[in-house]
Amino acid sequence: MRKNLFVTFLLILIINVYVFAGVRIKDISDFRGARDNQLFGIGLVTGLNGSGDSGNVPSEMLNNMLANFNINITSYVETQNTALVMVFADIPSFYKEGMRLDVTVAAIGDSDSIENGVLMQTPLYGADNKVYAVAQGNVLTGGANIRSSSNLQEKYKVVGYIPEGAIIEKEIPAQIVNENTVTINLKQPDITTSARVANAINSTFSLKIAKAIDPSSIRIEVPKYFEDDIISFLALIEEIEITPDVKAKIVINEKTGTIVLGGDVEIADFTVSHGNFNVSVENGKISGKPATVSNLITALKTAGATPQDIIAIIQSVQAYLYADLVVM
Structure with a gap:
């Protein structure tokens, strides 16, 4: 009960003190340890009705890439109904197994178009060369075809998208709390803004728990009240508002x-x-x-x-x- 009253008091204090202060800490920073990770893979788009690869694009670099992925495409380049593609996706922090990601597909060879094609099941790797997601689905290139007499640019057909086309198979661990402290990283490092963030946090909690380490980082000690409820503490931090300093x-x-x-x-x-x-x-x-x-x-x-x-x-x-x- 005492903890609930304390949290309620902090919420009221934040609303009354910082409502006109500027922008939320949430909008100008991220917590260290919580970041996106890039995934990539090599796959095949099929069903292209003659607009796929000719199979006549030799590349030592491409061959090496395929060898690293243990891919042998010799049997696939006999037809122009397929295209070799790179597949990209970003996996946000805290995404769990079974959740879905948007996918970007880009032709590698000399295909004229991957429009209306279907991406075959493609494993997506992280920087550590481990599979974190698998992509598959219909490729969309978006927009409409433009007549040649128009001044508008024709639709670009060798890059496509698959909304929610990848399923996460393995979670990427993210650790925000380190030795009972969390660290905020400003998106735009600035000495004055860093100091203002630390001061605003200390004023809100009436405790000296935040310290600006450098122009981009503010280290915060987790109060005892929140040692078993870190998410509530981080939510309170995010809602504090400050006025960022912007260099002319x-x-x-x-x-x-x-x-x-x-x-x-x-x-x-x-x-x-x-x-x-x-x-x-x-x-x-x-x-x-x-x-x-x-x-x-x-x-x-x-x-x-x-x-x-x-x-x-x-x-x-x-x-x-x-x-x-x-x-x-």
């Missing part, structure tokens, strides 16, 4: 003329001449407004600058930007 960045795509920036990126005083444009930032102001990249872009557009002009000016004043500039 400007992303420019020269091909499309697109500029992406987060928040109000500030700029220092400068003067630049570009074609018919003379731009000056003085005393932290541009056209009477705060000197930010957003206001600079607005002023340039008002003056008739093209996207190419704006991009050229931003690139030329990079040294005066309080942000990282990424050009694509």
Whole structure:
């Protein structure tokens, strides 16, 4: 009863303190030890009505791959109704035997299409060369055929998908708790965000149980209240909300003329001449407004600058930007 009251109190505290704080820890991080694993295999797609492999694609690398999988396809390449394919799937953490995975199928040889084919039963291996799932089923390429007169791209027919086409045969062990501690890994490492996560956890539980180890990792001790109920503890951790810190960045795509920036990126005083444009930032102001990249872009557009002009000016004043500039 005491434990239930304690958990209820923590839930109320989380809702009242962090509801307006930003984003959940769950959305910006993962628990160490809980991650996806990649599976792969080599199989045959049949029933292709003449669009399969010709059997005339020699490859020493391919032969070596097949030998490693103990596959002998000599008897299968006599017909163009089959195609040799690679089969891929990701197995999320904590997935159990009997659960299903989506599968991607990609032609290896010179087949024209694997559309409407059927993948024969194919074992899927992990990085340790052990079988963790078996795939089989009808291959879907999606979309509709496009007429040659259309400007749309024709359907790509040598890569297909089998929704829930693999059955897990062996679970991949995942261990979150290590010596009564769990570790959170941030998806975007940042010193400030890491510290905020640790502080938010400590404030929520009114215990100093979390410590930021580095910009990406926060180690958390499991309180005695939750030693026999780890899942409830992790659920509480996931629901805590913080405001992640984001480093100022400007992303420019020269091909499309697109500029992406987060928040109000500030700029220092400068003067630049570009074609018919003379731009000056003085005393932290541009056209009477705060000197930010957003206001600079607005002023340039008002003056008739093209996207190419704006991009050229931003690139030329990079040294005066309080942000990282990424050009694509």
